[in-house]
Each structure stands twice: as C-alpha cells, then as structure tokens.
Amino acid sequence: xxxxxxxxxxxxxxxxxxxxxxxxxxxxxxxxxxxxxxxxxxxxxxxxxxxxxxxxxxxxxxxxxxxxxxxxxxxxxxxxxxxxxxxxxxxxxxxxxxxxxxxxxxxxxxxxxxxxxxxxxxxxxxxxxxxxxxxxxxxxxxxxxxxxxxxxxxxxxxxxxxxxxxxxxxxxxxxxxxxxxxxxxxxxxxxxxxxxxxxxxxxxxxxxxxxxxxxxxxxxxxxxxxxxxxxxxxxxxxxxxxxxxxxxxxxxxxxxx
Amino acid sequence: xxxxxxxxxxxxxxxxxxxxxxxxxxxxxxxxxxxxxxxxxxxxxxxxxxxxxxxxxxxxxxxxxxxxxxxxxxxxxxxxxxxxxxxxxxxxxxxxxxxxxxxxxxxxxxxxxxxxxxxxxxxxxxxxxxxxxxxxxxxxxxxxxxxxxxxxxxxxxxxxxxxxxxxxxxxxxxxxxxxxxxxxxxxxxxxxxxxxxxxxxxxxxxxxxxxxxxxxxxxxxxxxxxxxxxxxxxxxxxxxxxxxxxxxxxxxxxxxxxxxxxxxxxxxxxxxxxxxxxxxxxx
Numbered sequence: 001x002x003x004x005x006x007x008x009x010x011x012x013x014x015x016x017x018x019x020x021x022x023x024x025x026x027x028x029x030x031x032x033x034x035x036x037x038x039x040x041x042x043x044x045x046x047x048x049x050x051x052x053x054x055x056x057x058x059x060x061x062x063x064x065x066x067x068x069x070x071x072x073x074x075x076x077x078x079x080x081x082x083x084x085x086x087x088x089x090x091x092x093x094x095x096x097x098x099x100x101x102x103x104x105x106x107x108x109x110x111x112x113x114x115x116x117x118x119x120x121x122x123x124x125x126x127x128x129x130x131x132x133x134x135x136x137x138x139x140x141x142x143x144x145x146x147x148x149x150x151x152x153x154x155x156x157x158x159x160x161x162x163x164x165x166x167x168x169x170x171x172x173x174x175x176x177x178x179x180x181x182x183x184x185x186x187x188x189x190x191x192x193x194x195x196x197x198x199x200x201x202x203x204x205x206x207x208x209x210x211x212x213x214x215x216x217x218x219x220x221x222x223x224x225x226x227x228x229x230x231x232x233x234x235x236x237x238x239x240x241x242x243x244x245x246x247x248x249x250x251x252x253x254x255x256x257x
Numbered sequence: 258x259x260x261x262x263x264x265x266x267x268x269x270x271x272x273x274x275x276x277x278x279x280x281x282x283x284x285x286x287x288x289x290x291x292x293x294x295x296x297x298x299x300x301x302x303x304x305x306x307x308x309x310x311x312x313x314x315x316x317x318x319x320x321x322x323x324x325x326x327x328x329x330x331x332x333x334x335x336x337x338x339x340x341x342x343x344x345x346x347x348x349x350x351x352x353x354x355x356x357x358x359x360x361x362x363x364x365x366x367x368x369x370x371x372x373x374x375x376x377x378x379x380x381x382x383x384x385x386x387x388x389x390x391x392x393x394x395x396x397x398x399x400x401x402x403x404x405x406x407x408x409x410x411x412x413x414x415x416x417x418x419x420x421x422x423x424x425x426x427x428x429x430x431x432x433x434x435x436x437x438x439x440x441x442x443x444x445x446x447x448x449x450x451x452x453x454x455x456x457x458x459x460x461x462x463x464x465x466x467x468x469x470x471x472x473x474x475x476x477x478x479x480x481x482x483x484x485x486x487x488x489x490x491x492x493x494x495x496x497x498x499x500x501x502x503x504x505x506x507x508x509x510x511x512x513x514x515x516x517x518x519x520x521x522x523x524x525x526x527x528x529x530x531x532x533x534x535x536x537x538x539x540x
Binding site: 092163 | 434437445
C-alpha cells in the first residue's frame with residue numbers, strides 16, 4: 001500500500017499561486033475528502049499527486065510529494081509508473097474512443113500486466129480480467145451482452161462506472177477522484193458512492209468534492225482548503241463536530257461556500 | 258419582437274437561403290453543362306482506349322492514358338502525402354512541439370497551401386533539370402505530393418486539435434505514453450477528420466493541371482515504369498479544349514465528365530468510410 005506524504009508543496013500557474021505551502025500526510029485505506037470553496041485548489045492538489053499537472057503549460061511545482069518515501073517530482077521518476085500506482089477518476093467520465101471491452105483492456109495492455117502474460121490463455125485471460133474489473137465497478141450485469149459496442153453509447157452514469165473499472169484495471173494503490181459524481185444523476189451517484197465504500201478496504205481513495213453532505217456520508221478523513229491554503233485536516237468525525245478554525249466553522253455552517 | 262428585430266431575422270434568413278441555393282446550384286450547373294457538352298462523345302472506347310492519331314487530335318480512340326495516368330499520379334501522391342502529413346499533424350499537438358513551434362509550422366503550411374500550383378510545377382521542373390530527371394510519373398507524383406501535403410496536414414491538424422484535452426488526459430492519467438495516447442485515443446477520435454483531409458488533398462491533386470504540366474510530361478501510352486512520362490485528365494481537358502476542332506473540344510468535356518465522376522465517387526466512398534470510422538467517437 002502506497003503511502004503519500006506532501007511536504008511544502010507550492011503550485012502556481014504562471015505568476016498566479018494556487019497552492020501555498022501544503023503539508024499533509026494522507027492516511028492509508030481510508031476515503032479522504034478534499035473540500036473547500038470553488039477555486040481553492042482542490043483539483044490542483046489532487047492532480048499534483050499523480051503529476052497530471054505536468055500536462056498544463058506554465059505550471060510550476062515546488063516542494064515534494066513522497067510516495068512510499070520516494071519524491072514523485074524527482075526528475076528520475078517514471079511518470080507512467082507513477083500514474084499506474086496512483087489512478088485518476090475524472091469529473092466528466094470521458095470514455096476512450098473504443099469499445100466497452102477495449103476501454104477496460106487498454107490499461108492492462110499498455111502496462112503489460114502480469115496477469116495477461118502469465119495466464120498463458122491470452123485472449124481468455126484478458127476476458128476474465130475485463131469481467132473482473134467491470135464487476136468490481138458494478139457495471140458487469142449491465143454491459144456483459146454488449147462488450148463490443150462503443151463505450152460512448154453508455155449512459156453517463158454507466159460511463160463513470162466504466163471509468164472506475166478502467167482505473168481499477170491498472171491495479172493502482174491509490175485512487176484520485178475529482179468530483180466523480182458531479183455530472184451524474186442521483187441514482188448513478190449513489191451507485192458510485194457505494195462502490196467507493198467497498199473499495200476502501202483495499203485502496204486509499206482521495207476524493208475532491210464540493211458537496212459537504214457527500215463528504216459527511218463517505219469520508220473518513222477531511223482536508224479543508226481555502227484560497228490555496230490548507231486550513232484544517234483531521235478525521236471526519238472530529239472535523240465536523242469540533243472544527244478549530246473560524247473558516248472551517250463558517251464553511252461547515254454554510255456561511256461561505 | 259419589435260419590427261426591427263423581426264426584419265433582422267428575415268434578412269438573415271434570406272441571405273443564408275440564397276447562399277445555400279448558390280452552393281447547390283453551382284454543383285448542379287457544373288454537372289449539367291459538362292454532361293450536356295460531353296455526354297455525346299462519351300462512350301466505352303473513350304474510357305478503355307488510348308488516343309489514336311496522337312495528342313488527342315485523331316478524334317478517335319479514348320483517353321485511357323489520361324484516366325490511368327491521373328489515377329497513378331494521384332494514388333502515388335496521396336499515399337506519400339499521407340505518410341508525411343499524418344506525422345506532421347500529430348506532431349503539432351502541444352505535448353510534442355509546443356505552442357510556438359506549432360504556430361510557426363501552421364503558418365508555413367498555410368503559405369504552402371496558398372502557393373499557386375504553377376509555382377510548384379516550375380519549382381519541380383527546376384529541381385528535375387538540376388537532378389537530370391526528365392518529366393515522368395515519378396516527377397509528377399513528387400510534385401503532386403508537395404502540393405497535397407499542406408492541405409492534408411492542415412485538415413488533419415484541425416481534426417487532431419478538436420480531440421478534447423480531457424480525453425487525452427484520461428489516457429495519460431492511466432499511465433499511457435505520448436505514443437500510446439496518440440495512437441489509441443487521438444488517432445481514433447480524429448479518424449473521420451483525417452479521412453476528410455485525405456479527400457480534400459485528393460481532390461486538389463487529381464484536378465490540378467499546372468503542377469504536372471512540366472513535371473509529368475505527356476504520352477499517348479499508359480506508362481509502364483515510374484520513369485515514363487504520363488498523361489493526366491486535367492491536361493487532357495486542357496489540351497483538347499484548346500484545339501480549334503469542335504469534335505475534339507466535345508471530347509474535352511467528356512474527359513471533364515470522367516474527372517468529375519471520379520471526384521464524386523471518391524467523395525462518396527470517403528463519406529461512407531468516415532461514417533463507419535466514427536462509430537467509437539466520443540462526443
């Protein structure tokens with residue numbers, strides 16, 4: 001299980017600072033919710049943890065994020081390996097432009113996962129792998145008869161669970177989720193939340209959400225950001241019942257949002 | 258709605274309808290005129306025979322030399338241009354050459370696109386003289402390739418640019434490399450647009466006379482090697498229409514009709530393929 005420690009992290013876009021001096025240790029095998037008002041740097045913090053930030057132009061990152069003690073911003077870090085270990089679930093679940101089956105098989109194929117080569121059965125091994133992850137994401141029963149159809153034909157709720165299956169298929173240790181239910185209808189959102197609760201047995205899940213009630217429902221640990229500063233972080237029960245900071249109190253009570 | 262806004266709506270509708278009608282009318286007009294003037298001379302021997310009497314002046318035989326010649330030229334050039342244009346279009350993504358270099362490359366391609374084809378022809382001719390190559394199928398293919406690259410590359414580039422960044426981000430987030438992302442996601446998503454690029458370039462290539470005027474040469478025969486001179490449909494139209502003989506002029510329209518038919522057929526096939534390729538597109 002990969003352990004994440006963030007030390008003196010500063011991120012800015014051009015000359016605009018987005019995160020100021022973040023120090024944070026992520027508890028393992030829990031659902032950690034990053035909350036805070038819009039534009040406070042939640043998604044930036046999330047994307048800094050698997051270096052998806054690198055895709056933005058003129059972004060600068062200082063400080064370090066340690067994954068099992070190794071700084072992921074070390075120039076020697078293999079970003080593809082990092083992203084295999086720290087998976088990402090996006091806000092809007094873009095399916096890849098291929099079939100449902102290929103969407104789930106894509107990750108194992110590019111990473112040449114051992115299950116594929118070791119099983120010897122090639123195609124058969126791949127099939128059972130795809131089935132396994134679709135089941136894990138709670139989507140199998142709905143798509144088992146149409147695996148060759150374009151993934152784009154799925155409903156958006158199904159697409160998000162497909163995205164979940166896709167993340168799981170690369171066998172990550174940590175899952176980053178960027179407001180994963182914000183584009184979904186309530187029923188689909190509930191399904192995704194249920195999967196998350198099941199998954200935390202084996203994964204550390206870091207979730208960005210702007211829905212306080214979702215954080216209350218799901219999170220074991222809360223990280224509260226405000227205008228790029230880390231204001232407060234503690235176990236969810238303590239956070240909601242006994243917040244220390246005035247800003248936290250104001251946010252929880254709904255005075256700022 | 259107040260009367261002014263109402264008039265505005267009406268005026269714009271009239272403008273748009275008129276413009277649309279003009280577009281359809283020009284295709285219909287072209288087909289009609291070419292068919293009326295050329296249909297009488299169009300027969301099977303026109304398509305399957307080579308000219309009798311030399312330089313299309315014998316009023317007999319056909320223009321098989323030009324049909325096959327044009328297909329050779331444009332097929333060769335389309336394949337070569339594709340092999341060069343696709344890497345160019347993919348390289349223009351920001352994760353490869355960056356914004357500034359991409360902007361400069363696009364400017365270069367647009368200037369090349371705007372360069373008249375007679376200039377390509379003259380340029381090709383000078384180079385061929387320098388290298389000691391005579392006007393031939395190979396020379397024609399190379400010059401046509403150069404002519405087609407800017408169109409094909411820019412059209413593909415526009416298709417590649419339309420791929421949503423979030424889609425690429427998904428692949429990168431899974432640990433895909435740039436090549437894996439480009440091949441598995443960008444290429445697939447942009448495939449219909451890439452097809453369109455090929456067809457645009459094909460259309461310009463098969464119809465262009467000026468660039469191959471000096472570089473492909475002329476022959477009454479169907480070429481048997483890359484170094485043979487080759488005839489082409491646009492030049493067959495040009496030469497025949499330029500003669501004072503009415504029968505030969507009518508045959509020019511028949512040649513134009515064949516050229517038009519090829520362009521229409523290839524466009525329809527491309528649409529069909531593009532439609533099939535768009536099955537997996539994410540919207």
